[in-house]
Amino acid sequence: MTEGKLIVGPFNRVEGDLEIKLDVADGAVTSAHVNSPLYRGFEQMLLGKDPRDALTITPRICGICSISQSAAAARALADAAGAKPTPQGEIATAILHGVENISDHLTHFNLFFMPDFARPVYEGRSWHSRAIRRFTAIEGSAIRQSVEARAKLLHIVGLLGGKWPHTLAIQPGGVTRAPTETEKIRIEVTLRAFRRYLEDVLFDAKLEDFVALQSPSALAEWSSGDAGLFMEVAADLDLATMGTGSGRYLSFGAYPSQAGPAFAQGLWINGARQPLDTNAIAEDLSHAWMLGSAAHPAKGQTLPDEEMNDPAYSWCKAPRLAGQTIETGAFARQVVDGHPLAIALAKQGNGVLARVAGRLLELALTQIQLEQWAAALNPDARFMDTVTIPTNGIGEGLVEAARGALGHWIKIEDGRIAGYQIIAPTTWNFSPRDAHGIPGPVEAALEGAPVLPGEDTPIAVQHIVRSFDPCMVCTVH
Amino acid sequence: MENIETFYEVMRRQGITRRSFMKYCSLTAAALGLGPSFVPKIAHAMETKPRTPVIWVHGLECTCCSESFIRSAHPLAKDVVLSMISLDYDDTLMAAAGHQAEAALEETIEKYKGNYILAVEGNPPLNEDGMYCIVGGKPFVDQLHHAAKHAKAVISWGACASYGCVQAAKPNPTRATPVHKVITDKPIIKVPGCPPIAEVMTGVITYMLTFDKMPELDRQGRPQMFYSQRIHDKCYRRPHFDAGQFVEEWDDENAKKGYCLYKMGCKGPTTYNACSTVRWNEGVSFPIQSGHGCIGCSEDGFWDQGSFYDRVTDLTQFGVEANADKVGLGAAGVVGAGVAAHAAISALKSAQKKTQSKKEEA
Numbered sequence: 093m094t095e096g097k098l099i100v101g102p103f104n105r106v107e108g109d110l111e112i113k114l115d116v117a118d119g120a121v122t123s124a125h126v127n128s129p130l131y132r133g134f135e136q137m138l139l140g141k142d143p144r145d146a147l148t149i150t151p152r153i154c155g156i157c158s159i160s161q162s163a164a165a166a167r168a169l170a171d172a173a174g175a176k177p178t179p180q181g182e183i184a185t186a187i188l189h190g191v192e193n194i195s196d197h198l199t200h201f202n203l204f205f206m207p208d209f210a211r212p213v214y215e216g217r218s219w220h221s222r223a224i225r226r227f228t229a230i231e232g233s234a235i236r237q238s239v240e241a242r243a244k245l246l247h248i249v250g251l252l253g254g255k256w257p258h259t260l261a262i263q264p265g266g267v268t269r270a271p272t273e274t275e276k277i278r279i280e281v282t283l284r285a286f287r288r289y290l291e292d293v294l295f296d297a298k299l300e301d302f303v304a305l306q307s308p309s310a311l312a313e314w315s316s317g318d319a320g321l322f323m324e325v326a327a328d329l330d331l332a333t334m335g336t337g338s339g340r341y342l343s344f345g346a347y348p349s350q351a352g353p354a355f356a357q358g359l360w361i362n363g364a365r366q367p368l369d370t371n372a373i374a375e376d377l378s379h380a381w382m383l384g385s386a387a388h389p390a391k392g393q394t395l396p397d398e399e400m401n402d403p404a405y406s407w408c409k410a411p412r413l414a415g416q417t418i419e420t421g422a423f424a425r426q427v428v429d430g431h432p433l434a435i436a437l438a439k440q441g442n443g444v445l446a447r448v449a450g451r452l453l454e455l456a457l458t459q460i461q462l463e464q465w466a467a468a469l470n471p472d473a474r475f476m477d478t479v480t481i482p483t484n485g486i487g488e489g490l491v492e493a494a495r496g497a498l499g500h501w502i503k504i505e506d507g508r509i510a511g512y513q514i515i516a517p518t519t520w521n522f523s524p525r526d527a528h529g530i531p532g533p534v535e536a537a538l539e540g541a542p543v544l545p546g547e548d549t550p551i552a553v554q555h556i557v558r559s560f561d562p563c564m565v566c567t568v569h
Numbered sequence: 570m571e572n573i574e575t576f577y578e579v580m581r582r583q584g585i586t587r588r589s590f591m592k593y594c595s596l597t598a599a600a601l602g603l604g605p606s607f608v609p610k611i612a613h614a615m616e617t618k619p620r621t622p623v624i625w626v627h628g629l630e631c632t633c634c635s636e637s638f639i640r641s642a643h644p645l646a647k648d649v650v651l652s653m654i655s656l657d658y659d660d661t662l663m664a665a666a667g668h669q670a671e672a673a674l675e676e677t678i679e680k681y682k683g684n685y686i687l688a689v690e691g692n693p694p695l696n697e698d699g700m701y702c703i704v705g706g707k708p709f710v711d712q713l714h715h716a717a718k719h720a721k722a723v724i725s726w727g728a729c730a731s732y733g734c735v736q737a738a739k740p741n742p743t744r745a746t747p748v749h750k751v752i753t754d755k756p757i758i759k760v761p762g763c764p765p766i767a768e769v770m771t772g773v774i775t776y777m778l779t780f781d782k783m784p785e786l787d788r789q790g791r792p793q794m795f796y797s798q799r800i801h802d803k804c805y806r807r808p809h810f811d812a813g814q815f816v817e818e819w820d821d822e823n824a825k826k827g828y829c830l831y832k833m834g835c836k837g838p839t840t841y842n843a844c845s846t847v848r849w850n851e852g853v854s855f856p857i858q859s860g861h862g863c864i865g866c867s868e869d870g871f872w873d874q875g876s877f878y879d880r881v882t883d884l885t886q887f888g889v890e891a892n893a894d895k896v897g898l899g900a901a902g903v904v905g906a907g908v909a910a911h912a913a914i915s916a917l918k919s920a921q922k923k924t925q926s927k928k929e930e931a
Contacts, residue, residue, distance in 0.1 A: 155633025
């Protein structure tokens with residue numbers, strides 16, 4: 093099919109449900125409409141509850157980024173109380189959160205993204221047999237290795253957080269668990285094992301070597317490990333120019349500490365870094381099955397339109413920053429933080445390759461950070477202060493999930509939750525059109541994607557959609 | 570029906586060694602509370618019986634059950650998914666996409682008619698004709714009915730499928746409805762928890778394969794082998810409860826000493842699950858060990874019982890002898906005769922520590 097309309101979905105190997113309508117002409121996508129068909133109503137359920145219950149309820153929005161949700165809820169409550177976690181509590185939170193984020197990156201690369209290159213459509217390519225051996229869904233050797241490495245890494249969440257998914261340890265004043273000296277050593281040993289996996293399998297080189305890459309051409313020459321296989325595929329299929337984005341990037345700043353976040357907060361617009369002003373955020377409802385008008389999340393509400401009236405086509409609201417769409421995620425985070433390779437990639441072609449390379453870069457960078465945080469753990473210090481949640485107040489909780497900027501906005505009245513709004517990373521990336529008819533970031537990135545004769549689920553569309561690593565359950569919640 | 574490979578054949582094909590296969594069998598026997606004599610029995614079943622086809626569908630959910638099952642589990646439990654059980658249709662993991670994926674579901678249903686287990690993660694929302702969860706253009710509730718029609722049995726994974734979970738919290742905007750209220754003509758095993766423990770999930774499946782029957786269920790439909798004890802019963806902090814030593818405030822001296830979290834809202838005393846024995850993330854820890862109380866996520870309605878940090882107030886059984894006896898009987902009635910002896914012991918213990926508890930209440 094090279095003309096007409098296509099409905100692509102359900103998407104497997106993405107978290108949650110997703111359906112995309114495509115208009116196709118002359119063998120390419122001319123417009124895309126992204127539908128998030130799953131709605132649960134968390135923001136409605138939170139109303140009237142004890143504010144602290146957000147710490148238990150919001151993580152259950154998502155089984156793969158539950159720590160991100162829990163960290164955002166804790167930050168929002170702390171903000172409302174005018175409190176901060178203890179410095180050691182911040183480090184423990186950063187370790188918990190960092191482990192989850194790189195686990196997600198690892199899963200995305202091995203289980204969600206790479207298996208598409210094992211498809212029969214690529215038969216005859218020089219790398220195809222290796223892709224099959226490593227990445228055939230469920231059975232590939234890389235998949236088994238990564239699942240095992242990830243399970244071991246998540247022991248750290250077990251040690252500090254009791255269980256994963258749905259850890260309860262992160263609180264406004266810090267974490268409930270002060271690690272012992274023995275646990276600190278176990279965490280360090282576990283991190284060493286994970287570094288070994290990264291350096292033997294994913295990069296097959298020192299992490300520091302990958303982190304030191306400065307230019308797209310140096311990246312293109314990377315040939316070792318599964319990262320090297322990806323670079324070979326990327327060059328052959330020109331993934332650099334596939335699904336290019338707006339070049340506007342947003343990061344709320346990752347892993348806050350008293351010395352500032354480990355990855356900076358800010359915007360990247362018109363090729364330069366700019367400060368973030370969250371007051372410029374508004375959620376547009378013109379194409380979402382939601383009642384009401386566009387609003388800042390501190391004032392927003394969630395009233396589903398049960399009639400599902402046109403022209404809406406998704407449960408997802410459309411967040412905009414100063415009226416513009418903006419992309420968020422690991423790559424955005426590294427561009428905003430100023431990594432030379434990320435900035436160079438942002439300036440030339442910022443498509444599928446850049447997004448995946450951003451995750452690889454962050455796997456290496458975060459592992460190095462985690463080792464430093466673990467070394468800085470001081471079992472004798474305080475890990476949590478008691479924080480009294482005010483009877484009335486508002487709070488904003490900003491964190492960086494694996495997939496990008498995550499914000500919680502809470503309003504407390506008479507000791508109960510009177511308003512709770514969440515904007516997840518995939519809400520930004522997979523948003524529908526706004527009142528001006530401007531498509532969301534993924535909708536825009538899909539325009540121009542090639543549709544080969546006979547394709548009803550175009551392979552390029554699969555690559556582009558998965559390069560954003562959507563988490564659909566977070567998107568609408 | 571065509572010949573289906575045995576579990577062992579599938580495992581061999583995946584390169585799993587005999588040694589780790591036997592290790593899996595003995596760990597499973599232990600998890601199921603069976604003696605070493607059952608190890609060869611389990612191994613024999615794995616070697617001779619055709620693998621169990623499983624269709625795993627996702628409704629209104631957060632995928633935490635899949636996550637628990639495949640990613641943070643014991644490596645051997647993970648192998649159960651990646652090689653032993655064929656997840657003939659699982660839309661999170663599978664290779665196919667779109668229409669191919671839908672076709673794979675149909676093909677699996679047709680091929681294993683009457684013989685497959687339907688594993689349901691999440692639940693159907695019934696408001697607005699199911700429009701809040703659409704899979705392949707149709708409401709999930711339709712897919713659920715369709716897939717359940719020819720299933721041998723249904724497993725309700727997690728609190729969502731078993732009871733509704735947080736997405737059914739008041740006002741339950743989408744009318745999220747547990748599976749057993751929609752599928753009423755099939756045997757249903759509830760494996761609650763948010764998520765359930767990986768070893769519990771694989772244990773249930775291995776039991777069904779080995780003994781060719783459903784595990785013994787309690788009155789709520791949960792497998793007794795994992796849900797017959799309260800977390801409190803086997804909690805490593807229990808001695809502190811009995812001694813009246815409690816955490817009074819987050820990260821106080823008592824917290825550092827690992828005292829009981831009852832006053833911080835721990836729901837361990839009213840929650841039936843295996844967290845305090847099997848533990849999480851390959852046996853590393855569980856929530857109480859992380860210094861946070863249990864929230865009771867394997868109990869029906871845990872999401873709407875007041876604040877998660879409110880102290881359990883219906884614990885009159887602890888400390889009052891007359892009530893302790895009643896509780897012993899009540900617990901036995903709920904979870905079946907198998908735990909009667911244990912309940913009696915609990916009652917005895919409660920009686921012993923009434924002094925401390927009274928002091929604590931005062």
